Amino acid sequence: MQFKNLRGIREDKDIKQKDIAKYLNVSQNTYSQYETGVISLTAEVLIKLADYYNVSVDYLLDRTDNPNIQR
Secondary structure, X not given: OOOHHHHXXXXXXXXXXXXXXXXXXXXXXXXXXXXXOOOOOOHXXXXXXXXXXXXXXXXXXXXXXXXXXXX
């Protein structure tokens, strides 16, 4: 399953896959496979990405179009 919001937010911020991969301490290829759904995202990775982008995990998983965190 591809995650359009995960890829979209990265591209909107002009961030390269290699830079996010470095932040996550994974290879660029692994990160690419997260975006395309080849490798499942772990809870740890999702939380790190949500914190990095300051968006909700639901947004990253395409469960909502609203990036705002609901508290």
